[in-house]
Amino acid sequence: MYRLPKFIINLAALSMTAMFLVACGGGGTDNASSVVTGGSGTVGLFVTDNPITDGTIKAACVTYQKVEVLGDGRYTVYQGQPRTFDLLQLRDHARPLAFGDVPTGVYEKIRLTLVNDGIELKLDNDTGCDVPSRTSAYPKLPGNNKLDFVVKGGIVVQPGSSEYLEIDMDAEKAIHIVETGKNCNSNSANKNDVMEVNGTCTQFNFRSVVFVRALNKDFTGKLIRVVGTIESVNREDRSFQLCNALPGMEDSGAQTDPMTRCIRVRVSPDDSFFNAAGSPQPLADIQSAVGEQVTVNGRLWRVIKPEIPDGYQPRPGECRIWDPALPADQQSLPGACEDLWDNVQQGQYLISGDDNDYYPLVLDALTIGVGSTTLINGMVDSSPVPVSGSQDEQFGMEVGRPSPIDVVLQAGVTGGNGTRIIDQMGNPLTSAALFPPRPVKVDGVVVDSSSVLGELVVLLDDPAGLVGTTRMSGTIGSVATDGSAFVLVMDPADPDNTKVDPTLSDQSVAVPLEANILLVDLSTGSSESLAREQLTRAAGKYINLYAVKQTSGLGDWLADTIVVIISGSSSP
Secondary structure (H helix, E strand, O other), X not given: OOOOOOEEOOOOXXXXXXXXXXXXXXOOOOOHHHOOOOOEEEEEEXXXXXXXXXXXXXXXXXXXXXXXXXXXXXXEEEEEEEEEEEHHHOOOEEEEEEEEEEEOEEEEEEEEEEEXXXXXXXXXXXOXXXXXXXXXXXXXXXXXXXEEEEEEEEEEEOOOOOOEEEEEOOHHHHEEEEEEEOOOOOOOOOHHHEEEEOOEEEEEEEOOOOEEEEEOOOOOOOEEEEEEEEEEEEOOOOEEEEEXXXXXXXXXXXXXXXXXXXXXXXXXXXXXXXXOOOOEEOHHHHHHHOOOEEEEEEEEHHHHOOOOOOOOOOOOOOEEEEOOOOOHHHOOOOEOHHHHHHHOOOOOEEEEOOOOOOOOOEEEEEEEXXXXXXXXXXXXXXXXXXXXXXXXXXXXXXXXXXXOXXXXXXXXXXXXXXXXXXXXXXXEOOHHHOOOOOEEEEEEEEEXXXXXXXXXXXEOOOOOOOOOEEEEEEEEEEEOOOOOEEEEEEOOOOHHHHXXXXXXXXXXXXXXXXXXXXXXXXXXXXXXXXXXXXXXXHOOOEEEEEEEEOOOOOOOEEEEEEEEEOOOOOOO
16 A cells, blocks of 8 residues: 655644744754655644633634745645634644645745734634624734744654644734723834724734644644544444545545545544534444534544554454553454444553554544534533433533523433543543633534533633743843843833833843743744753843742742844834
8 A cells, every 4th residue: 555655743832842943044954964865745734822811812813825844945735725723712722734745855944924914813702713803903914924933953854754743823922912001003014903902002913932842652732623524434443534624635636545635533432423413423323424524623643542562463454452551462352343342441542453644644533523613712600510301411601791601511322422521631521620710612513692512621721831920021131151040121111011010120030941932033923942051142132021920049030931022123
């Protein structure tokens, strides 16, 4: 069977230090000599977001029309109809941005081209990216509406290679909101970047703040949410081919093997399948959804699949139940996939002798819903209670309306499961975890203006890295030679600082090794990550600092993220 060469990049994650995508400057790489020439790989991009705590913005809609990789040549991995995603909806999952085949080589840069006014910040309640907004702000974008992400060390594409990255655009830090008092005049060419909000003139600025982490066995990343069409179902192991799900590859290879244009979705006994009305169905009924559009929430199979030692992989046409808690010689014997499927227990995996990574993407499903489901963010308003006359439960959810909405937690059916409740790491929860005022996101089918049939409920943790973190601004004064500390010269008139203490002036800041440091060029939309010892390059520069007040130890503050502004100006 033909093996499709692959290289997959997955766009998220907050303060991760393993690897950073950065956007600015070129520079070479030492990896070029290790590349095997000839052949091609598949580049795939996923995007996600760190949560934003400011309640002013109801949706952050990013619209792009082209994605390229640049290095050993320049290749387009998506170009076509503009596509839009809402950063604020990506708190607990990632979505595919672009997929495409490129020749083997080293690629140092990814270029995202936005449409004119390609970032719309919606300020209305009850609005999304697919609904016209009464009030929107459009932050000024860099020249030519291009965002360049330069990969330090380069992306090495080998024949058949695969690398997974999760990239977080971090709206909390990328969208800088400044109250300008009563002056609603904009100083930029984009007059829509200043709006009156609650009687106060507010300016919205955009900076390219992006963090990246490689997906591997140690970090499996967020759930991936895809929408596509089921083309065929493998009845034995109940996997299926999902097509038209990857931007840039929907039409590629249309007359050839569907593995060049579709993804494979694995189904396990604890997954949930819902019909178009949002009601639970037996998992065996997935066969009836062939030709239908479905929404799938799942994880990358390659990074959660247990390592199977040589000699223990089942033969083609057979399966084996694998328990990671047991040694290889104590695993159950292989057998017919269809016979073993119902015997898989929680924490175990059904390993197929036909498992392969020929597809551009293989997902291990959690929920499968016919149609395009709706995502709703909110807070638990009232704990779950039984629904009269059924085995279902429902809880109240505050979504910014005069009255809460009811979310129905649906019981399973024979041969199938009901609403899944998980935390942000994907761990299963019970309805007892849903008590006020915990933040949640619901993926389901809207019944009417007051109720939703839940398919997936995600309990959202407090924003990591933001709890207790204060944003300040100022100029970097003296810096320790190893970057472990610096002096922040604060301007009491700066809008960021008036919320801290308008009398503050020079503050000492300790910089731990895990702190994120980025140089951001506002004129080009590019950014460059720095190691701590490179912080001396930022001396005299204007910065936005995200830090925690120290109660002990050295320094007044402990830095979490330092965004250094290198636009040639001393203002944001």
